[in-house]
Amino acid sequence: MPQSLPDLSIRQLEYLVAVADSDTFALAAEQVGVSPSALSQGLAELERRVGVSLFDREGRRRVLRADTEPVLDHARQVVALTADLAGWARRTRSGDHGRLRLGMIDASAVQHHGEALRQFRAEHPELRIHLRVGPSGDLLRELVDGSLDLAVCVEPAERPRGVSTEVLLTEDLAIYAPDGRRNPGPSAGWGPWVLFPRNAHTRSGIEAALRRRGAPVEVVAESHQPEVLCEMVRLGLGWSVLPVVQAEWGEQPLVRCEILARRQLVIARRSGAAPHPAGLLLEQALREN
């Protein structure tokens, strides 16, 4: 094994290929976009580095020697490989290629960003998007262990190590009463409640807000699924606090009593990880929404 390889640059190899494919150095120089002088010097440097003469004088022009075929072959091959690599990089960069493992809470996947997501998919047909919808806690865990590249979730009380977040949007949470009334009355009379489960990120914010308002927090049913909570409210099982976009979505929207609180949806990614190219594009698409 040779201890040190000649430090050939792609540029120099391009010069060689261009010269092989052009009648004169001047044309070759134009083809690669440099002055004839630069081409000449670059080729001289290439010759020096390879350590073998590549050209014969023929009148006032220089022609490639027949026995430098291996060098020219090498140049062509490496230039072609590099073109392939550049293509791969371009596709990767533009996100038209590869895989994006995306986690989203339901409100994001459906109400907030459903349309943006559909459009993004359509614009990047070669990008395999794995969408995982679930509670924020699950998403963050999967993000940390590398099962996801990117997640849209509720801002966590404490950010897990190795995860960085950026606020995407703020949304309202409103109180919905079972009888459809618009006025909730004094807070002491609110409830009982059907809420998101205890471990849900949104739940703690809701409970805190309710307590601030002096409302009793008696919980009679729990679900991660807002549709389930909505239906329970409709059935008169209890009161709920829900994101307005979910509670007032679809055929039978609930009637809002009052805005109780707000929650922030954030984009989360592994802080060490290189920004996923497709992920960056998607973030942009979501923000523009």
Place this chain on the structure above:
Amino acid sequence: MPQSLPDLSIRQLEYLVAVADSDTFALAAEQVGVSPSALSQGLAELERRVGVSLFDREGRRRVLRADTEPVLDHARQVVALTADLAGWARRTRSGDHGRLRLGMIDASAVQHHGEALRQFRAEHPELRIHLRVGPSGDLLRELVDGSLDLAVCVEPAERPRGVSTEVLLTEDLAIYAPDGRRNPGPSAGWGPWVLFPRNAHTRSGIEAALRRRGAPVEVVAESHQPEVLCEMVRLGLGWSVLPVVQAEWGEQPLVRCEILARRQLVIARRSGAAPHPAGLLLEQALREN
């Protein structure tokens, strides 16, 4: 087709391979013989040029991302190709392989350099040597038109354009009389002659020398082949002037009357051409002879 390729250098690709094969950047840096800082900067530059992030942070170390496999593959491939090229270049430089088309006049090929040639062949078994033996004029023509890489011939009266020569050795030309006498007697009584043909380089020198000595130049037979001329002398057909190494070679050497002149053998090559590596070695071998 991407208009312009990233100008990756072999060095940078080596860095990448070294990092992939080493536990830490510091070890990789040592392997390629640069400072860790240089390695870090070089890889950053590589990343920038490819346009794709290559590493993930993992604690305080950086590890290659799984999805940069294409880049690493590319690097390995190009480095390997370059190692091959370097090997080829080394062999070519040392003249251990390839082809050398060599022209020699008979005296050089047989008497002067036969042994050196045999030895050179033995020392470079992979070098395909095409030996073409012929008159100097023919050799020079073939040298000019590219059919030969190198020629050993008699110094021409006028050097053809595009050919450069270097004196290799000087040898004696002697008069040989048909009856084997050692004393040629007065020059007026010399001849008639059996000589090299008119167009031979050596012939003009001989004629000039004879005229200077006042000898009549009546030519009764001509041949390029010294053995033929020798035989004619032996047969009593006439006198001759021959290189002593040829006239006094073999089983039946002629008996020399007198040194008449000298001729110079030269090494000739195309002046525009790059020095043929094997050719240079051969020149050296011939000189040492």
Place this chain on the structure above:
DNA sequence: CATAATAGTTCAGTTTTACTTCATTAAATT
């Protein structure tokens, strides 16, 4: 045959790039 045009190189000067050393940041270890 002189003259102009052409192909390529060399030179001088400028900008880029790559490297080394030293300092700094941040994570792992003691």
Place this chain on the structure above:
DNA sequence: AATTTAATGAAGTAAAACTGAACTATTATG
């Protein structure tokens, strides 16, 4: 908390690549 280690950043320097202009040698042209 202090130390060690991995990697990066900054400043300075040496090497390299480039441009434009001058130059050499060859070929074409009036």
